[in-house]
Amino acid sequence: xxxxxxxxxxxxxTELLLHRSLASLIHEKCYDAIVVKEILARANVARSTFYAHxxxxxxxxxxxxxxMLADARERLAQASDPVEGLLxxxxxxxQHIEAHLERSPAGRxxxxxxxVHQRLEGALIEQLEADLGRAQLAGAVPAxxxxxxxxxxxxxxxxxxxWWLRRRPASSALEAHALYRSxxxxxxxxxxxx
Numbered sequence: 001x002x003x004x005x006x007x008x009x010x011x012x013x014t015e016l017l018l019h020r021s022l023a024s025l026i027h028e029k030c031y032d033a034i035v036v037k038e039i040l041a042r043a044n045v046a047r048s049t050f051y052a053h054x055x056x057x058x059x060x061x062x063x064x065x066x067x068m069l070a071d072a073r074e075r076l077a078q079a080s081d082p083v084e085g086l087l088x089x090x091x092x093x094x095q096h097i098e099a100h101l102e103r104s105p106a107g108r109x110x111x112x113x114x115x116v117h118q119r120l121e122g123a124l125i126e127q128l129e130a131d132l133g134r135a136q137l138a139g140a141v142p143a144x145x146x147x148x149x150x151x152x153x154x155x156x157x158x159x160x161x162x163w164w165l166r167r168r169p170a171s172s173a174l175e176a177h178a179l180y181r182s183x184x185x186x187x188x189x190x191x192x193x194x
Contacts, residue, residue: 015053017043019064022057027100031061031113061116065123068096082135083188089124090157090180094164094173101170117158124154141188149187156184 021042025034036057040050054060072092128150135141141149157180164176 011053014043014045014049015063015067017045018050018053018060019067021045022060022064023096023100026113026116031115058115058119061119062123065120068093069123069127082141083185086128086131086135086141086153086188087181087184089127091173091177093120093157094161094176097161097165098173117162121154121158124157125150128153142190152187153184156180 018039021039022034025038025042034057036047036050039045039057039060040047050060054063069089072089075088075092125147129146132141132146132149136143136146160176160180160183164171164173164179
């Protein structure tokens, strides 16, 4: 019998409350200005409980991003198209942001913040490198260095996301996703000439 256990429902619920609290605060104010006390108050979680799960708000942010990406991957399940499997994160991440923007008071939306941007980019690059390595072994994507392709896909996504957040009137998450796909899909589907 395997000793690997899923977190119990109370732990998962607490983490979800903390993730949601941080996300809502990020859409209201600068990440640097957010303090753990605010996250705890919004989530209605005790300080000792928070520190039993996370070392601080940076670790909570990274955990939030990783959970968002994992949830997006689960929704995709097993894509038959390798390119779909690589770009699984785009629409769910944009829709996540769009949902928070809709709940924010008008005019209070902020462009992507540097710390959030860096954590998201790092998590995307790490996941994309692993996915690209597997896709290349299967001959499904061009044989370029996986770390270079991963950086290209992540950087392009973040540029599109930042552009989308600054644009007024804003287009929908679906439109931003389509734009991202149009910018990167050719790279993933092009095979070098022999």
